[in-house]
Amino acid sequence: MRDSRELAGAWSRFQSHGFVPPPPDLADLVSRYWWARWNLRGEPDYVQLIVPYPSVQLTLSTDAPPLVRGVCRGRIRRTLSGRAAVFGVTFRPGVFRRFLNAPVDSITDRAVPATTVFGEDLPAPDPAALLDTDPPAAAETMATELGRLLRARRPPDDPVGDEVAGWVSDIAATPDLRRVDHLTSRYGVGARRLQRLFAEHVGISPKWVIRRFRLHEVTQRMATRAAAEPIDWAALAFELGYADQAHLVRDFTNMFGEPPTSYAARY
Template structure:
């Protein structure tokens, strides 16, 4: 699926698409201090054969003492993912809530993140049908694929590049026709994530040059989420990043900068997406930093 209390460290990434893309990956992780400490997060670009539909491979690895258990939470992006995990390989649709994973012992998960809308040409239903669901991986693999065998080959690969090559070889066997909507929507979503001034659906309508009804229909079909939710999720990701690096900035200033009407609006939206208030999350970050300082 950062030891410093004054700055957020770089991810363990190889050839990321851009520096901004690496930051995007990190700001989705709650309590990002654990990256590089409790678990390793690596990311690699996709090859040309999958580039029209997928963004990158991500690999999470951990090796914890036998008695240790770590509960990691991630606030997912609106992308669908194909995740190879021991006995649990599956497609994860866009998720409205937090993704929580318990890490024990030693393990690895190899994921392929599709572009926003990139999974739609591979499946026979609108993405709204996959919202908050996990479905069998066979839906995007060649007919008759031995999922257990492919899973073992990917997860037991000696090197990341071997695992990546195996994933891409399998999926390349049933690539769907090119769909121009994928690139158009993926570009729009990245614009929302990069531009904090986009805080309303009206601003998004102007970027896509669509009427509101058409935009709602396209989002349901290709993304599985509403435009309003997408904008809110992007701004909450911004908030997580701000809280991780701006330890003393008043919450009201952070909320105003991200386009929330007032502190109550900011708190309500933050709680809807993360299950806690901005102040509670800030306190959790401080507690984690103090614990790590004691251990070190």
């Protein structure tokens, strides 16, 4: 049976999270900082669904060493237990190649020690502050400290990576981009080179990125509709370029691990 804490946002009783925007001088590298904390003492573990994005993450946790997490191609389920917190940096898709000094697809579906990327003397702030103080204020302080780290470790500019990052932003903002051939025509690059550049700088295929951002529109539609307002799935499938509703549901289920109606029940 389904954990009742998954439904209708009941997870917010024991978990909270938030975001901190990057300062202007790091906005070309960082999409956002984020934090989460939970308290499950005296309760069973909770399996959390995390939706994947084409972004590399640096995570600092109270219950794990600092990690660099590559892009995950499929659904992510993490087990939360006890009382803990995590602070993260979401890097802008396309830019982490310059930090990693290797193709980003070399860490796809993997997590590696952050020290292997940022050095053994990684001056990481302590996410325990999120547990014992006002979390938004603690997160602002941690973002400031990590900003110093990123400025100190800032790699040389990478014009190719910046171009690919611009393509990903364009895909996110342009609903009409639904197929790889739309990208090759728009950017004037062959399909093989496009695939190679995405593997090198994003860590995932352009087809995956397109699908992820089109499905993001589905979750946005769920979030903005009135509670009693039904979604016309057939019309939405057509609007997003799917042949029919069944294809939309299949893609959504493959990406998120459950059909859209079950996902909607969480929130």
